[in-house]
Amino acid sequence: MNIELKNICKNFGDSIVLQDINYEDDINSIAIIGPSGGGKSTLLRIIGGLLTPSSGEMYIDGKKINFDEKSLVMLRRNIGFVFQSKGLFEHLTAMENVILPLIHTFGINKPDAVQTAGKLFDRFGLSREKDKYPSQLSGGQQQRISIARSVAIKPKLLLLDEPTSALDPEYTGEVLDMLNEFQNDGLDSIIVTHEMGFAKNSCDKIIFLAENTILESGKSSKIFREPKTKQLIRFLDKILEWKV
Numbered sequence: 001m002n003i004e005l006k007n008i009c010k011n012f013g014d015s016i017v018l019q020d021i022n023y024e025d026d027i028n029s030i031a032i033i034g035p036s037g038g039g040k041s042t043l044l045r046i047i048g049g050l051l052t053p054s055s056g057e058m059y060i061d062g063k064k065i066n067f068d069e070k071s072l073v074m075l076r077r078n079i080g081f082v083f084q085s086k087g088l089f090e091h092l093t094a095m096e097n098v099i100l101p102l103i104h105t106f107g108i109n110k111p112d113a114v115q116t117a118g119k120l121f122d123r124f125g126l127s128r129e130k131d132k133y134p135s136q137l138s139g140g141q142q143q144r145i146s147i148a149r150s151v152a153i154k155p156k157l158l159l160l161d162e163p164t165s166a167l168d169p170e171y172t173g174e175v176l177d178m179l180n181e182f183q184n185d186g187l188d189s190i191i192v193t194h195e196m197g198f199a200k201n202s203c204d205k206i207i208f209l210a211e212n213t214i215l216e217s218g219k220s221s222k223i224f225r226e227p228k229t230k231q232l233i234r235f236l237d238k239i240l241e242w243k244v
């Protein structure tokens with residue numbers, strides 16, 4: 001999937017959050033990194049059609065997204081979203097959470113939905129968890145079930161907003177392993193993350209967002225080896241300062 005962003009700007013009242021975002025590339029797997037409050041989530045939400053930009057244009061596979069309700073509904077149908085936490089309905093079991101969008105949004109019959117979900121539970125060692133409620137699951141299991149739910153709809157693009165930031169370190173690895181498998185399967189993804197190891201080793205490309213705009217972007221191998229702007233050098237120094 002190809003994405004083109006042309007002069008995207010976003011204000012909230014008087015506050016400018018994104019200014020002149022310009023970017024064009026095949027997505028494959030992109031990590032958006034940058035300092036807190038830099039607008040990473042805002043950009044991800046615009047790409048996913050959850051927020052409308054104040055100005056600018058967006059094209060997906062060459063097709064202009066008009067940000068009217070009809071084109072946003074179409075865009076969102078092809079996208080799986082995973083948020084930081086609290087993505088699952090507490091009153092539904094893991095299985096019910098995964099089959100709900102398949103049945104209600106995509107019109108798939110229940111036996112087929114259960115089969116699709118069951119394959120994902122099997123693949124990721126979650127079968128014993130399928131009849132449990134979110135409160136009976138670890139944070140890592142909950143987040144893996146959120147990912148299974150987003151992937152079950154066979155999205156063309158998976159968007160993830162800091163999917164591991166609410167997790168204990170021991171669960172972060174299992175969630176990142178699962179994402180890595182989907183990336184290797186060829187599912188296009190854009191992830192906002194503070195996990196630099198994952199951004200560097202699992203994502204093809206990096207967007208460094210700071211000071212309301214994209215200060216650097218490119219192949220992850222290159223960006224981490226040869227950061228160009230002083231802002232990215234400072235950001236990486238800071239984030240890697242206390243790494244063992």
Ligand SMILES: Nc1ncnc2c1ncn2[C@@H]1O[C@H](COP(=O)(O)OP(=O)(O)OP(=O)(O)O)[C@@H](O)[C@H]1O
Pocket residue numbers: 012017034035036037038039040041042043
């Ligand atoms: N709905 C909103 N209304 C007003 N201001 C908002 C809204 N959403 C985000 N902002 C502001 O926009 C700025 C960028 O927020 P955003 O969440 O996109 O940053 P971020 O880079 O994802 O930050 P973090 O890494 O801390 O999650 C912040 O100052 C935030 O307070």
